[in-house]
Amino acid sequence: xxxxxxxxxxxxxxxxxxxxxxxxxxxxxxxxxxxxxxxxxxxxxxxxxxxxxxxxxxxxxxxxxxxxxxxxxxxxxxxxxxxxxxxxxxxxxxxxxxxxxxxxxxxxxxxxxxxxxxxxxxxxxxxxxxxxxxxxxxxxxxxxxxxxxxxxxxxxxxxxxxxxxxxxxxxxxxxxxxxxxxxxxxxxxxxxxxxxxxxxxxxxxxxxxxxxxxxxxxxxxxxxxxxxxxxxxxxxxxxxxxxxxxxxxxxxxxxxxxxxxxxxxxxxxxxxxxxxxxxxxxxxxxxxxxxxxxxxxxxxxxxxxxxxxxxxxxxxxxxxxxxxxxxxxxxxxxxxxxxxxxxxxxxxxxxxxxxxxxxxxxxxxxxxxxxxxxxxxxxxxxxxxxxxxxxxxxxxxxxxxxxxxxxxxxxxxxxxxxxxxxxxxxxxxxxxxxxxxxxxxxxxxxxxxxxxxxxxxxxxxxxxxxxxxxxxx
Amino acid sequence: xxxxxxxxxxxxxxxxxxxxxxxxxxxxxxxxxxxxxxxxxxxxxxxxxxxxxxxxxxxxxxxxxxxxxxxxxxxxxxxxxxxxxxxxxxxxxxxxxxxxxxxxxxxxxxxxxxxxxxxxxxxxxxxxxxxxxxxxxxxxxxxxxxxxxxxxxxxxxxxxxxxxxxxxxxxxxxxxxxxxxxxxxxxxxxxxxxxxxxxxxxxxxxxxxxxxxxxxxxxxxxxxxxxxxxxxxxxxxxxxxxxxxxxxxxxxxxxxxxxxxxxxxxxxxxxxxxxxxxxxxxxxxxxxxxxxxxxxxxxxxxxxxxxxxxxxxxxxxxxxxxxxxxxxxxxxxxxxxxxxxxxxxxxxxxxxxxxxxxxxxxxxxxxxxxxxxxxxxxxxxxxxxxxxxxxxxxxxxxxxxxxxxxxxxxxxxxxxxxxxxxxxxxxxxxxxxxxxxxxxxxxxxxxxxxxxxxxxxxxxxxxxxxxxxxxxxxxxxxxxxxxxxx
Numbered sequence: 001x002x003x004x005x006x007x008x009x010x011x012x013x014x015x016x017x018x019x020x021x022x023x024x025x026x027x028x029x030x031x032x033x034x035x036x037x038x039x040x041x042x043x044x045x046x047x048x049x050x051x052x053x054x055x056x057x058x059x060x061x062x063x064x065x066x067x068x069x070x071x072x073x074x075x076x077x078x079x080x081x082x083x084x085x086x087x088x089x090x091x092x093x094x095x096x097x098x099x100x101x102x103x104x105x106x107x108x109x110x111x112x113x114x115x116x117x118x119x120x121x122x123x124x125x126x127x128x129x130x131x132x133x134x135x136x137x138x139x140x141x142x143x144x145x146x147x148x149x150x151x152x153x154x155x156x157x158x159x160x161x162x163x164x165x166x167x168x169x170x171x172x173x174x175x176x177x178x179x180x181x182x183x184x185x186x187x188x189x190x191x192x193x194x195x196x197x198x199x200x201x202x203x204x205x206x207x208x209x210x211x212x213x214x215x216x217x218x219x220x221x222x223x224x225x226x227x228x229x230x231x232x233x234x235x236x237x238x239x240x241x242x243x244x245x246x247x248x249x250x251x252x253x254x255x256x257x258x259x260x261x262x263x264x265x266x267x268x269x270x271x272x273x274x275x276x277x278x279x280x281x282x283x284x285x286x287x288x289x290x291x292x293x294x295x296x297x298x299x300x301x302x303x304x305x306x307x308x309x310x311x312x313x314x315x316x317x318x319x320x321x322x323x324x325x326x327x328x329x330x331x332x333x334x335x336x337x338x339x340x341x342x343x344x345x346x347x348x349x350x351x352x353x354x355x356x357x358x359x360x361x362x363x364x365x366x367x368x369x370x371x372x373x374x375x376x377x378x379x380x381x382x383x384x385x386x387x388x389x390x391x392x393x394x395x396x397x398x399x400x401x402x403x404x405x406x407x408x409x410x411x412x413x414x415x416x417x418x419x420x421x422x423x424x425x426x427x428x429x430x431x432x433x434x435x436x437x438x439x440x441x442x443x444x445x446x447x448x449x450x451x452x453x454x455x456x457x458x459x460x461x462x463x464x465x466x467x468x469x470x471x472x473x
Numbered sequence: 474x475x476x477x478x479x480x481x482x483x484x485x486x487x488x489x490x491x492x493x494x495x496x497x498x499x500x501x502x503x504x505x506x507x508x509x510x511x512x513x514x515x516x517x518x519x520x521x522x523x524x525x526x527x528x529x530x531x532x533x534x535x536x537x538x539x540x541x542x543x544x545x546x547x548x549x550x551x552x553x554x555x556x557x558x559x560x561x562x563x564x565x566x567x568x569x570x571x572x573x574x575x576x577x578x579x580x581x582x583x584x585x586x587x588x589x590x591x592x593x594x595x596x597x598x599x600x601x602x603x604x605x606x607x608x609x610x611x612x613x614x615x616x617x618x619x620x621x622x623x624x625x626x627x628x629x630x631x632x633x634x635x636x637x638x639x640x641x642x643x644x645x646x647x648x649x650x651x652x653x654x655x656x657x658x659x660x661x662x663x664x665x666x667x668x669x670x671x672x673x674x675x676x677x678x679x680x681x682x683x684x685x686x687x688x689x690x691x692x693x694x695x696x697x698x699x700x701x702x703x704x705x706x707x708x709x710x711x712x713x714x715x716x717x718x719x720x721x722x723x724x725x726x727x728x729x730x731x732x733x734x735x736x737x738x739x740x741x742x743x744x745x746x747x748x749x750x751x752x753x754x755x756x757x758x759x760x761x762x763x764x765x766x767x768x769x770x771x772x773x774x775x776x777x778x779x780x781x782x783x784x785x786x787x788x789x790x791x792x793x794x795x796x797x798x799x800x801x802x803x804x805x806x807x808x809x810x811x812x813x814x815x816x817x818x819x820x821x822x823x824x825x826x827x828x829x830x831x832x833x834x835x836x837x838x839x840x841x842x843x844x845x846x847x848x849x850x851x852x853x854x855x856x857x858x859x860x861x862x863x864x865x866x867x868x869x870x871x872x873x874x875x876x877x878x879x880x881x882x883x884x885x886x887x888x889x890x891x892x893x894x895x896x897x898x899x900x901x902x903x904x905x906x907x908x909x910x911x912x913x914x915x916x917x918x919x920x921x922x923x924x925x926x927x928x929x930x931x932x933x934x935x936x937x938x939x940x941x942x943x944x945x946x947x948x949x950x951x952x953x954x955x956x957x958x959x
Contacts, residue, residue: 039572043791045565045673046552046574048706080787080834084807089790134807136795265834267843270677270784272707 002197003232005225006205007154007190008116011167012145013177014123014185015058021122021144022049022092033128033137041122041142043087048271051076055144056099056275058176059120060285062146063100065170065292066115070282074099076269081262084136085125093121093147095266099275107162114151121145146176152191152202157218164188164214169293173318178356181213188217193238194228203228204238208252210245220245224252296321304334313342319358326364332375340367340388348392362388366397373398380457382449406455415464418451423468433469441465475690476637481539484531491527491542495520495586498544501956502588502635508955510610511620511629513549514557515589520544523586530584540698541584546630546639548623549590550597551682552671553577556587560673561605562595564818565798574671575706576640576682576699583698588636592626595820596789597647597675599623600889601882604822609879612655613953614918618876621651627685628655634956638686638695642672644679645777646871646896649908652685653871653921656910656949658692658938659685663928664903665710667696668703674788676781677708679900688950689909689938693718696931713929723936726759731864733767736895740873747912747920748870754944755868755937765860765867769852770898776853777897778890779833779846786830792818825886850901857902857927866937867925870895871908875918895923905931909938910949919949 020027023040040047060070077095098119104112123145125138148167154160168179168186179186193205208224211217223245228238243252291299293315300311314324324341328334345362349355370388373379379387379398383406390401422444423430432440441462448461484491499517506512527542547553550560552574559565573581581587594604602625603609610625612618613633620629624641628651631639641648643661652659660683667682674680684695697718702711732752737745752762794800794814801813819827833842860867872895882889899906904925911922922941924934942950 039570042796044570044572044797045558045560045568045791046550046570046669046671047572048670050705050707078787080790082790082793082811084793084795087791087796089793090787263836265787265831265836265839267783267787267834270708 003194003225003229004155004197005192005194005221006152006202007160007192007221008152009148009150009154009160009163010189010191011148011164012187013062013148013167013171013179015055015144015146016175016177016185017052017054017058017144019052020142021052021055021120022142025142027143029139031139033135033139036139037141041087042138049092049269051272051275052144055120056277057285058144059099059118059146060277060282061174061289062148062171062176063103063118064282064286064289065174066100066103066105066118066148068100068103068115068118070100070277071097072277072279073097074275074277076272076275077266078269079121079264079266081264083124084134085127085138085141087125087138087141091121091124092269092272094119099277105163105166107159107166109159111153111155111159113153113159113163116149116151118146118148121147152193152205157221160190160221161214161218164217166293169316172356173291173293174289180356190217190221190224192221192224192228194225194232203232204240206238206240206252207242208245209242209255212247216245216247219247219250220252223250227252304328304338306335306338310335310338310342314338317355317358320355323358323360323364327367327371329368331368331371333371336374337367337371340371344385344388344392361393361395362391366391370398380455380460382456382458383454386454415448415452415456415461416468418448418456419461419464419468422447422451423465423472430469430472433466441469475688475694476686477539477543477691477694480543480637481537481541484527484542485537487531491524491531491586492521494542495524495544495588497957498588498635505633505635505955508611508616509613509620509629509633509635510608511591511626511633511635512546512589513559513561513592513605513607513626516556516587517589519556520586520588523581523584526584527586538583539694540580542586543637544586544588545580546588546591546627546636547577548593548627548639548641550593550642550673550675551577551590551640552673553587553590556590558590558673559606560596561593561607562818562820562823563606563799564792564815566606568798570671572671574682575668575703577671579699580640588630591624591630591636591639593641594623594625594647594822596673596785596823597623597642597644597680598785598822598826599882600646600650600892601877601879602626602629602651603880603882604820606820611879612876612918613955614656615876615916617879618918619654619879619882621654621876622882623647624651624659624685628652628657628659631655631657631685631687632952634952634958638684638691640682640695640699641685642675642680642682643896643900644675644681644781645893645900648683648685649871649896649906649921649923650893652908653910653923654876654919656919656921656951657685657687657908658689658910659683659908659921660692660696660931660935661899661906662696662700662931663905664900665708666700666712666905666929666931668701668706668709670703670705670709674784676784677788678784679777679781681900687952688947689907689935689942690718690721692907693721693931693935693939696935714932717931717935720932721936721939723932723940724759725755725937725940728755728760728866728933728937729763729864730755730760731763731765731860731867733765733770733860733867733869735767735770736867736869739891739894740870741875741914743915744870744873744875744920747914748868748922751911751922751941752868754941758940758944760937763864765863767856767860767898769849769856772849773853773898773901774890774894776846776849776901777893778829779842780850780901782826782830783834783843783846784830786827786834789819789823789827794818822886853898854902857898857904861927865926866930866933869923869925871921871923872896875914875916875920899925904928905934907931907934907938909941911941911945912949
């Protein structure tokens, strides 16, 4: 008798607007605790929230790329509970009239994950535990969040991972969030239950919190599924509760039981007016969306003739994709550009962060220049590669690194002479080649390249060497 | 001529300097405040600095705005940067705001000398000023009576000649009732016409800031100065139409004055008589009395207490001793700290309302109470809309009685709540309402007549009140012989 998991996700995404959701404090900051706050986000007596319209726009963008509908009327509500990181003792959120409803996301398997809703809300501050004391830092309080709730449509850990990676990609593409779990701009809670395979009924679910990476989510889900199956197989039942994942022991523990469950006493936020979104506005937002990853992938395969694997790697980082497109503009062989990026340029980047930020010391224009020189046969591949290394180091363009003479390459006569000399100096290789080991010629190419200071074209060199060897034979 | 304009001409005519004027009020406060307990924090330095700025303008030959240099006060739930703002609660003793309320920004920019912050019921919850942690303010007309609540301190100050005008707040009658008790004009504006930014919230969908002054003209001038859209308050709006003070002299001939029996239920006979005389005065001026019906206002009191307490229970959640205000001593852990702080910092009436509000919002009870009250709110709004298709202004009592005896309201909370019956309906409907003195009770205490208008009809209300004052020779506008006499 086999079991299947039934899983839904609640993801919080921090929006990268300039300012917080209800006040003018900056939404991005570093710095000392409690230096990025104002009377509004710290909840001083008499202050009032003011809705940042950019937050509404970003949420609608997220909703549109997840195929949600945008109701014409939405409202804000107060979610009341007491916790030191929540200054007003209520969070301004959305309860029954959220900004986005009823969307879906397609997985590569063809299965779809239903998106129940997306709503906006403010983040709370942060508690910091230090030496037995607890401190509160309100810098993060008021940062705008969207909460994306899925239907319980996940059936495997792989699907969860695929969804989260795709979500990350989408949010980065439309520029509403950088969605980094390690920085807290992407947070995920899991609702999971199990049932007999083939059954239609839903089992009792638990909510799992406190997973800080995709792999911890996978581990937590696997653990919890096992735990629930064990319980049910031994005749016990699953308690509906919130559980905390502990990455040290790779287990989940109960956080709070139903008795302690909060009654949030939701009611409409009286300090904010109804949010009205016209169809025109929605269409304007839709039209202004940038090209999405799926469309881009199709275009890269068709227009640039890249392999799917290469295309996916470029698309994974929106800034790299943009860089690629700029560098490949008008280039006869975009594959070359792609190879430069995926090869040397990626190798020169130290972290994933660098790729996400698209920080490349060679400008797209300069890379394009290099590629065009190769197109025009003014530069051979070897020289191009070594030049690119130098460009990466210095940030200088080709014109400053190579002279006309360097680029002119080697004359055919000169090259023949060098090849003849090299062959003459290596009788063993000649013998090997003539004896049937044709690959032996490769060991001579390097010597010729060295002698011509890399200016010769390796393919041509190999051909000439073979000619010279045969001439000897 | 109203007091503000009279003082304004005296200043411009250099009959006295602004510093002298302000000093007179400060001396009055020193002498009489201990009797009235109107002020909880006099601010002589702030007042004199503003006076000096006005005197400098006068010396330079510049013209003064009408409110410049006119000594005034603010209820202690209005945020004043650098000046303690307590809401007369132990919870906020020592709390000094770092920002100004929008209304105070506007008046400060006009060099309004702030004489001090005045007394109020704790967090604006009360009808007598006696839930104040500083003890109640008393009525200048009779020191054995309260000045009213929750803006009792403002009314006592203006009524006792210790301020020319003041700003109070009105959630269920807290401007109009004290104005009525102390023989003053009090205006609760249309919801949204005055910014709430900086008003410590009691019930967000009901609260409004408004003037308490000696006459309609003064109230009109102050209202014009404080009304208008504020970007920081999303529920505020631009005030459409001309200024309220501009239309004061408009005739009331042909004005249709609606009278609803529902408002006169349970009203004391001497109050009824004063209202009847008031109606006759209006008829004498050419207005037409029209019977109207407001059947749903019998639900107004329970609707009010459910909605106001619900919102208050949420608005007061922030007082936990962590970031500002009172914090208990001696505790183990955050939970205990928060519980003890709130148990010790809040008074009984505030706790009562927080509990009531939490209950009506709680799961299992939300539909029966809060949702039902919201639905009834719509019915009340529609009743008023229908009434205003038959009349221009509704005339009603402000309070069923004259000023209560001191400590009366502490006997029975629900009995006290019943006295709000005439004032709460307009807060529910978001409509403007004015209380104007119209007589004296059998006990010699002032009686107020309430004029209620449709949204943004403050101009009509104020001009009707002004006409009434003229027709009765200002007989009911006498302030008490104490404080500053000019």
